[in-house]
Amino acid sequence: MSWTDERVELLKKMWGEGQSASQIAKELGGVTRNAVIGKVHRLGLSNRAGGGAATPPTKAEAKPKAKPEAKAKPVKKPEPAPAEVADQEPEAKPAAAAPAPQPISPARKQIIPAGQPLPPQPSANEISPEALAKVSAIEKKAKKLTLMELTERTCKWPVGDPATDDFWFCGLPVQQGKPYCEAHVGVAFQPMSSRRDRRR
DNA sequence: CCCTGATTCGC
DNA sequence: GCGAATCAGG
Numbered sequence: 202m203s204w205t206d207e208r209v210e211l212l213k214k215m216w217g218e219g220q221s222a223s224q225i226a227k228e229l230g231g232v233t234r235n236a237v238i239g240k241v242h243r244l245g246l247s248n249r250a251g252g253g254a255a256t257p258p259t260k261a262e263a264k265p266k267a268k269p270e271a272k273a274k275p276v277k278k279p280e281p282a283p284a285e286v287a288d289q290e291p292e293a294k295p296a297a298a299a300p301a302p303q304p305i306s307p308a309r310k311q312i313i314p315a316g317q318p319l320p321p322q323p324s325a326n327e328i329s330p331e332a333l334a335k336v337s338a339i340e341k342k343a344k345k346l347t348l349m350e351l352t353e354r355t356c357k358w359p360v361g362d363p364a365t366d367d368f369w370f371c372g373l374p375v376q377q378g379k380p381y382c383e384a385h386v387g388v389a390f391q392p393m394s395s396r397r398d399r400r401r
Numbered sequence: 402c403c404c405t406g407a408t409t410c411g412c
Numbered sequence: 413g414c415g416a417a418t419c420a421g422g
Contacts, residue, residue: 203414204413204414221404221405221406222405222406223404223405232415233415233416234404234405234406235415235416235417236414236415236416237415238405238406238407238408238415239407239408239413239414239415239416240413240414240415241406242406242407242408243413243414247406247407354402354403374403374404375403
């Protein structure tokens, strides 16, 4: 694919709309996000902001970064730079590679063995109406995937009645590590509760 | 890990 | 001019 007028226009448009390079690339097809970014730069519209202040933070310093420079085939690393041993104590700690400091913090709670799933917090609060609103809101944007279309990074939150044909899975990008998208994660890990209050 | 944009540089 | 490879953050 080449950068035809149309494609460039779409690129400009989308970039202007704040779409990510990967999204643009996906839309255009035939190009990678790298290609898009490269083009964006060549077009000189790297910064989406137009007028004045744009450069956010972390700028204002030179870039003494060690660049590999010419790395045709030989895969070699520049050099880890002088190993600087951060020494804190004059002469303590004979050895012990990984010190694994034990911050004896006063607020030291109990250590959770290795489980990642956070145990239901006693101080459970009900599902925040906010979270619920968020959910119903995003469910409109849901990709409505079928079981078969789910992947490891699509939200697996089911919506609707499985017995109906009005059933689908959210499908939005999951919150890293979790099975659901952000909105659903918020409502998924509810400490069970709101049961006691039931009339019966 | 996934995703972002930024840069460099051989083609 | 192009974009993969790489870098640097989040």
